[in-house]
Amino acid sequence: MNDTALEVVDLVKRYDTRTALDGLSFDVGRGTVCALLGPNGAGKTSTVEIAEGFRTADGGSVTVLGHRPQDPAVRPRVGVMPQSGGGYPGLKAAELLDLFAAFHAHPLDPSDLIERLGLGEVAGTPFRRLSGGQQQRLSLAMAVVGRPELVFLDEPTAGLDPQARRATWELIEALRHDGVTVLLTTHLMDEAEQLADDVVVIDHGRLVARGTVAALTHSDGEIRFRAAPGLALEIAGATVTETEGRYLVRGLAGPALLAAVTGWCATHGVMPQDLQTQRSLEDVFLDLTGRDLRS
Amino acid sequence: MSTWTPGSLAPRPEAAPLGRMLRAQTRAELTLTLRNSEQVLLTLVIPLGLLVVLTLVPFIAVTGRRADFFVPGILALAIMSSAFTGQAIATGFERQYGVLKRLGATPLPRWVLLLAKTLGVLAVELLQLVLICVVGLALGWHPHGTPTVVAFVVLGTAAFSGLGLLLGGTLSGLTTLAAANLVWFVLLLLGGVVFPLTEFGGAADLLRLLPTAALSNGLRQLLQHGVTSGRDLLALAVWAVVALTAAARAFRWE
Structure with missing residues (x-):
């Protein structure tokens, strides 16, 4: 069969x-x-x-x-x-x-x-x-x-x-x-x-x-979260981008990156919201098909 | 909401025997017709009401016993109502609601569906004929019976079914509703049901080619005078062949 x-x-x-x-x-x-x-x-x-x-x-x-x-x-x-x-x-x-x-x-x-x-x-x-x-x-x-x-x-x-x-x-x-x-x-x-x-x-x-x-949805080495805009977030060996309070940290894969991000947040008294270690299917979908409204 | 027992949904696909499908679909068709008040009005109430009123109230002059004239015409009207008008409207809406399309995705073969529709129509007709005959006899009807009556009923049903499926199988539900009712009304007036065809003078010969007129005239010749009208039988046969062929070609399931 x-x-x-x-x-x-x-x-x-x-x-x-x-x-x-x-x-x-x-x-x-x-x-x-x-x-x-x-x-x-x-x-x-x-x-x-x-x-x-x-x-x-x-x-x-x-x-x-x-x-x-x-x-x-x-x-x-x-x-x-x-x-x-x-x-x-x-x-x-x-x-x-x-x-x-x-x-x-x-x-x-x-x-x-x-x-x-x-x-x-x-x-x-x-x-x-x-x-x-x-x-x-x-x-x-x-x-x-x-x-x-x-x-x-x-x-x-x-x-x-x-x-x-x-x-x-x-x-x-x-x-x-x-x-x-x-x-x-x-x-x-x-x-x-x-x-x-x-x-x-x-x-x-x-x-x-x-x-x-x-x-x-796999996105090894990426961490996303929301927080107040304009944080001076610096993680050794990782790049940080921010769009209106949405932070994307790219770096070495693994828990060490997560620990580094949360460690920095703890030190600076920042509570990260919606912290994600992988992309949601919706993110993938919107990346693939664009964000324009369809009729 | 309960959960599902593992294995209870395991595939076991096989079409049911044709007889079971045919029985189930025929029952559904008949249930739908008898449950629909417009259909009951059209196929039973109006024909029986017209029979009683036309026979008892002498505002249309006819030759011979009044019941002998009107019962055959009403029989023709009843067949037209169920095989043509009722079937056209039901089919038009079934297409519009996507029912026929969905049935097309089941193991039910299309010919079984059409056969079930036909059997549904025949069952309703049987009910109509029995009621009309009983009421007719109560009104003083004296029929000449010959087995040829069956030929007229069958050919008439085939012709009107063909026309009904042609209409309901090509137009939208609402358009079918309007067209089927209009045609029903025109044929009621011009088809020798209410008025004798002789009232129309020179046009009578032409009008007799209409399926309703051929059926009402043929049934009247037979039941009132005991004469088989070959011309009417032939007219119905031609209508049946032409309409069923056209319906088979033009019918759209969606």
């Missing part, structure tokens, strides 16, 4: 004159969770929808579990949670999940799934009367009820309250534990840090960076 669940090679997608995907390549290993990150309009949903078989590529290829995305053989093996919608407004939550369970030979128990996702009290409520967060969770349940090998989750926690987000994360972690491959798109850096084995950052339809969260 091939150990790649999803393979994207030189993928190109154009809408009229706009190029949404411009030669994107990456792959997702079996049983791993991959987070696809990118600013609005970077091409995340285009990528996912081509892999789901909803859209066709203008160039390159996508291989899903060894098949073309449109191959009917793929359908039972893949679960899909679109960014929004997808439920009959007039069907009750439990009826909708029962319907999707009936498409599969060995589905999860729908009522158990509904309880575990905290939807027990609204099982008899029509889809259209569910809150946005409840619809999201039901949609997630519809994606996994068939016990798929590979799940596509397009912004699964967008608009969820912290409890619902936690429940979604627990489910994704359980999926990974049980060997299900997950490709999720998200805007939430903490979500990617928490869940993803691999992060793929795309922008303007191209791959910008990929790797484990640890590898992407």
Whole structure:
């Protein structure tokens, strides 16, 4: 059995004159969770929808579990949670999940799934009367009820309250534990840090960076903190830069640098705020994709 | 929120047997129709109300027993309401809400989905026909029955389903809603349901080519006079082939 669940090679997608995907390549290993990150309009949903078989590529290829995305053989093996919608407004939550369970030979128990996702009290409520967060969770349940090998989750926690987000994360972690491959798109850096084995950052339809969260945020020999501006901070063997009270100390890797920085602070009665010994994924993301607002 | 038992989500993918999918989807289609008050109004309340009022209140002159004239027309209206108008509106909104797209990502084959929709329509029609016949008999209807009636119902359903799927499969939900209701109303007036086609003078021959008129006239010839109208049967067959072919080509799932 091939150990790649999803393979994207030189993928190109154009809408009229706009190029949404411009030669994107990456792959997702079996049983791993991959987070696809990118600013609005970077091409995340285009990528996912081509892999789901909803859209066709203008160039390159996508291989899903060894098949073309449109191959009917793929359908039972893949679960899909679109960014929004997808439920009959007039069907009750439990009826909708029962319907999707009936498409599969060995589905999860729908009522158990509904309880575990905290939807027990609204099982008899029509889809259209569910809150946005409840619809999201039901949609997630519809994606996994068939016990798929590979799940596509397009912004699964967008608009969820912290409890619902936690429940979604627990489910994704359980999926990974049980060997299900997950490709999720998200805007939430903490979500990617928490869940993803691999992060793929795309922008303007191209791959910008990929790797484990640890590898992407790794910044040996860098310490950042905030303090009052204009401190005369000097550390032997290290360079110090400051931007409006944000200090970056670069020097020899290791705890000695940390001790030197905190030692200086102690001597001078300075309390460093937000002291970080590695970059956050958000820093990495903003460095890679820029700080301009996207439409 | 409880945690997950390790192994409980382990992959075990396999499509369900087609029969199970078909049953589940048909039940869903039927549930949606019967739960939707607009659909019930359109497919049951209006046809039955019109049948009672038109038969009992003599403001439209017809030849022969009033129930004998109106029951076949109302049967045609009922079939048009469920197979065309109801199906078009439901399909248009299902596309708009992304339901059909999402179903496309499940193991449910598209032909099973369309078959389930058809079975849902046929089940509603059965309910309509039984109620209309019972009310008709209570109003003094004396039908001539022949098995050819089934041919008219099936061809009529096929023609109107094709037209409904063509409309609902190409336009947005709201546009479909407006167009399907408008067409329903025009065909109600011009399709030999309420007014005898003879009222339209020289245009009657042309109007008989409309699917509603062909169905109402064909059913009336058969049930009132015991005559099979080959011309109407042929008109419906042509509508069925053309509409279903066009729908199959133009239908968009999103």
